[in-house]
Amino acid sequence: MKFRTTLLFGSPGAGKGTQGKILGTIPNFLHCACGDVFRSLKTDSAIGQIFLEYSSRGELVPDETTIELWNDFIHSSTKTHRFHPDNDTLVLDGIPRNAHQAEMLNETLDVKSIFYLRCMKTDNLIERLQRRALKENRLDDANIDVIKARLDTYHRETKPVLDFYGKKLVHRINADQAPVKVLFDILKHLVKV
Ligand code: ADP
Numbered sequence: 001m002k003f004r005t006t007l008l009f010g011s012p013g014a015g016k017g018t019q020g021k022i023l024g025t026i027p028n029f030l031h032c033a034c035g036d037v038f039r040s041l042k043t044d045s046a047i048g049q050i051f052l053e054y055s056s057r058g059e060l061v062p063d064e065t066t067i068e069l070w071n072d073f074i075h076s077s078t079k080t081h082r083f084h085p086d087n088d089t090l091v092l093d094g095i096p097r098n099a100h101q102a103e104m105l106n107e108t109l110d111v112k113s114i115f116y117l118r119c120m121k122t123d124n125l126i127e128r129l130q131r132r133a134l135k136e137n138r139l140d141d142a143n144i145d146v147i148k149a150r151l152d153t154y155h156r157e158t159k160p161v162l163d164f165y166g167k168k169l170v171h172r173i174n175a176d177q178a179p180v181k182v183l184f185d186i187l188k189h190l191v192k193v
Helices: 016-023 034-039 046-055 063-079 099-104 122-136 144-158 160-165 179-190
Strands: 003-010 029-033 089-093 109-118 170-174
Touching: 003 016, 003 160, 016 029, 016 089, 016 109, 016 179, 029 034, 029 063, 034 046, 034 063, 034 089, 046 063, 063 099, 089 109, 099 160, 109 160, 109 179, 122 144, 144 160, 170 179
Parallel strands: 003 089, 003 109, 029 089, 109 170
Antiparallel strands: none
């Protein structure tokens, strides 16, 4: 059985987490931010160490590790009745993050729509990331070189995910707007799917 899925797509700092958290409060939607799953790991565990090693360089964690962790998260969410695969829609944020991950998840996900949050002003993005670094104690956003590496990884590895799913599923959303307007634009489409 495939999971009914909506993807939140966009560069680091585009606001996927902000929107995902709100959408996840709506009954029958489960928000899953892959970065949050990684950050919830104990830093002294083997996989926690792998996460720190890659994220501190602005790189992606290897695909096998990522997908295994994600599968564990979904299974435990199902077991604990936080996720009801028959009725719920997954709102994924930060996964799949490259074309290979999209392929690995192809038998698992039934992707119904993709919200592509587009932030045209790179200065805005960098400022949002640096503000978040202070507020949320995120080491990967504290350093400008790591931020630049993350943006580079996004353009090189993550952007091709859009081609994998094809244009028909993609809704382009102006993410330079206030969060409430971004939410409104997402909901306009979401009520139709
Ligand atoms: P942002 O919300 O700024 O895009 P995330 O919190 O999603 O950042 O991710 C932080 C870090 O976690 C990434 O830079 C990467 O190292 C790791 N990570 C998160 N999701 C994935 C994934 N699907 N595949 C590989 N690495 C990931």
